[in-house]
Amino acid sequence: MKLSALPTPCLVLDRGILARNLDTMARAVARHSTALRPHMKTAKSIDVARMALGTPLAQTAGITVSTLAEAEYFLSHGITDQLYAVGITPQKLERVAELNGTAGDIKIITDDPDVATAIAAHPAGARTLIEIDCGEGRGGIGPDSPAVLEIASRLGPRLAGIMTHAGHSYSGRSIADMAAIAETERQGAIIAAERLRAAGHACPIVSMGSSPTALYAGSLAGITEVRAGVYMLGDLFQAEIGTHGPADIAVTVLTSVIGRRPAERRIVVDAGGIALSKDRSTESAPHDWGFGHARDIMGEPTLGHALVKRANQEHGIIDLDPTLPDPGFRIGDKLRIAPNHVCMTSAAHDRYFVVDGSDEVIAVWRRINGW
């Protein structure tokens, strides 16, 4: 089947670009003697997970997930070694225990002494990492905090190590910025791990990561695994901050022209706020891409600077590039929209239509959405 025959809007994934992005990260991590634990929060697909785990270039260490729905799905496909990298609540321990009772080794994270007590008290308490804040200001406690040792003591044999996430690396605008943040992230992890060991705790896992810091870390000494996910699929924001190029965006939204406003050099398409998401990541980037960059059906940027300026629920309004001749679209013609933030855009879609450098659909890969 050709892309032109697909109902729109829908999500297109270019397998060749995905493979190249996986390769780039695998090479970056292979500079260090550290394993890669791919984060599946972006792709949410077993087919992508198999590719991410299958690269011969880097040692891989299971996967990272962002929801228990992902954990259950990937476990059902045989991936037992997982890290659920969102702070656990006592209520969620039961579902984790059920999954781990069916051969799973789903590790959880906490930054809270009371939760550590609940984990230790649960008859099937999972292996647990202590979450460290290395500057992002979201989850985690400081590496120097007394609570690190308090939580470790309460976890007892459940303690499996520490983890941190430098989400603020996405505010970096140069490789030097990101390398500096990676070193802060590494230091945060190392300091906490050393404190645990000095107090007599085993700390087998020392986990850090974000796509920018995994790519550009100068050293990963002392780190046992790095986590990264969004690099697999790519988006306009990552292209803006320079972690990949504009041609490395593997996921686009296929859409049909549903309205023409030639006097305004504007078209209306059937990819609106739901199909694209309302994410405006590039608002803070060097160049603001509105709600997405319109490309031709082959995914090539032949439409120049054609932006989704407005996104209503099922309508996207595209301002065509005023420096190019009018492309003369007719109703039903198809375009592909490169997303601002691929995690958000993909979340509205339940499957990928997979291509590989052409307009031939070679596979359909399902996604696991929801919680």
Added chain:
Amino acid sequence: MKLSALPTPCLVLDRGILARNLDTMARAVARHSTALRPHMKTAKSIDVARMALGTPLAQTAGITVSTLAEAEYFLSHGITDQLYAVGITPQKLERVAELNGTAGDIKIITDDPDVATAIAAHPAGARTLIEIDCGEGRGGIGPDSPAVLEIASRLGPRLAGIMTHAGHSYSGRSIADMAAIAETERQGAIIAAERLRAAGHACPIVSMGSSPTALYAGSLAGITEVRAGVYMLGDLFQAEIGTHGPADIAVTVLTSVIGRRPAERRIVVDAGGIALSKDRSTESAPHDWGFGHARDIMGEPTLGHALVKRANQEHGIIDLDPTLPDPGFRIGDKLRIAPNHVCMTSAAHDRYFVVDGSDEVIAVWRRINGW
């Protein structure tokens, strides 16, 4: 089951508030001798549709839908009279024909002469409304455009009337603003309908509507039906523009506290950008509610001015109200987040957990997402 026992994040719908919102709109439309065609794009639920169609206060005329997935779903539940209110493409005619072949009367819209030719040529071409632009600048042609008559001629017996949508009514900030836009919307519809009739075409359907204009129109003379949808569920944006009050928000996101940062008077919850959407509608409203307003588990605003300031994929960061005592949250405590834009927020969730003024879950209603 109690709300406190639900896995989070999830969507909560208060049936009593929904019923009140339906009643308000039914009374507003009943002032006129015009039917209400509820738009199901927001609720996407047969249970909500049955309530919207079942009110004895207003005459109702089938439903409006925004996707063919909705059309198929509501048809499978016995609602045959539908208007698919997004510009049709030739490719989509086949799926419409299939649905109409199974007892459906799904009407479609176009503003394009070539598409009108395709509709007329299709062996099972659907009844079609011509889309008029009454000032929104999205879909449609001007009511005075020569294309109105051209499209009508090409449609021939498929022509069923005209429709328009004053989406710009949401930029109104007073009842007078919205009443004025409603009159422009009505005039646009009437002018086009009169031109069709003067040229000898039947124009049985004259359809207009948006929640603000349906509520506040001074006259609907000449209009056979009004469409509105978002009023059913309510959100912060609508409360800001005054089409309902802050207590009329029927849908909230139930979420658990997953992090505490007492020094910053901040908590982290498990409703992030996917569960809440990244919609920032209230950015342009009198008051900016960030990514949502945090309320207590009963949905009451006892937390004061507690806002979701940041929304990462699965993390929401809430700044607590500095004028209130620290609520002393513990990990696992539950809150409900009122959304900026309920159409966008609901789209990430596949079901509503229904309550009615208490924390007891009385039903689970499914949603039809996707396309």
